[in-house]
Amino acid sequence: MxxxxxxxxxxTIVIAALPPVVKQAGTxxxxxxxxxxxANAGAPHDVEMQTAIVKDSLEELVKITTAGTIVPLPYExxxxx
Amino acid sequence: MDLTVVxxxxxxxxxPITPPLVWTPVTKEIKDMKIALATAAGVHLKSDKRxxxxxxxxxxxxxxxxxxxxxxxxxxxxxxxxVNKDVNCMFPIDRLRELAAAGFIKEVAPVHVGFMGGGGNQxxxxxxxxxAIAKILKEEGVDAVLLTAG
Numbered sequence: 001m002x003x004x005x006x007x008x009x010x011x012t013i014v015i016a017a018l019p020p021v022v023k024q025a026g027t028x029x030x031x032x033x034x035x036x037x038x039a040n041a042g043a044p045h046d047v048e049m050q051t052a053i054v055k056d057s058l059e060e061l062v063k064i065t066t067a068g069t070i071v072p073l074p075y076e077x078x079x080x081x
Numbered sequence: 082m083d084l085t086v087v088x089x090x091x092x093x094x095x096x097p098i099t100p101p102l103v104w105t106p107v108t109k110e111i112k113d114m115k116i117a118l119a120t121a122a123g124v125h126l127k128s129d130k131r132x133x134x135x136x137x138x139x140x141x142x143x144x145x146x147x148x149x150x151x152x153x154x155x156x157x158x159x160x161x162x163x164v165n166k167d168v169n170c171m172f173p174i175d176r177l178r179e180l181a182a183a184g185f186i187k188e189v190a191p192v193h194v195g196f197m198g199g200g201g202n203q204x205x206x207x208x209x210x211x212x213a214i215a216k217i218l219k220e221e222g223v224d225a226v227l228l229t230a231g
Contacts, residue, residue, distance in 0.1 A: 008216065
């Protein structure tokens with residue numbers, strides 16, 4: 001999906017809980033906070049963490065210069081399951 | 082020495098091959114961008130049709146002004162516990178609105194997209210659903226897309 005949008009001429013970035021998977025799928029740009037599959041943008045109701053992840057993702061969208069780059073983000077949320 | 086015992090034997094396991102690079106350069110500053118969200122997490126309006134949890138290559142558009150409490154998730158491939166408490170976990174639309182209000186981005190796109198990743202007909206996703214979603218976002222003049230569920 002990311003590739004289809006990128007191919008149409010819109011730059012994209014994906015928040016990835018599974019960085020090796022997006023790498024193999026051919027992502028142009030990705031960020032990887034330490035998050036579970038069910039909460040990529042941060043813990044539920046944690047406005048501060050969610051805002052930081054969204055802001056950092058958009059900043060990396062501009063900063064990344066090489067296709068296939070995955071930038072780790074310094075946020076961690078471990079879901080209680 | 083030829084170690085091949087059976088000619089033409091193939092693995093039963095799907096081995097994905099990383100496709101060629103795709104790249105669109107960023108030409109604007111973040112503060113000048115209209116941003117859309119696209120998620121494979123199965124997000125859609127509560128009033129919209131749910132996804133088929135066994136596999137579904139269709140997608141749902143989500144209006145940019147849809148209140149987050151009118152959104153829900155139908156997805157059979159991950160723990161929905163967190164996203165049911167707060168849809169922003171996978172679809173940070175409220176955070177995006179706050180960033181637009183603060184001037185960090187120019188505006189929230191008038192349309193966003195939810196679909197159900199993690200399975201389904203991959204050929205349909207690649208050749209039909211993906212291009213269809215890209216076309217909608219292009220027509221709305223979206224400058225960049227933030228995806229989740231990677």
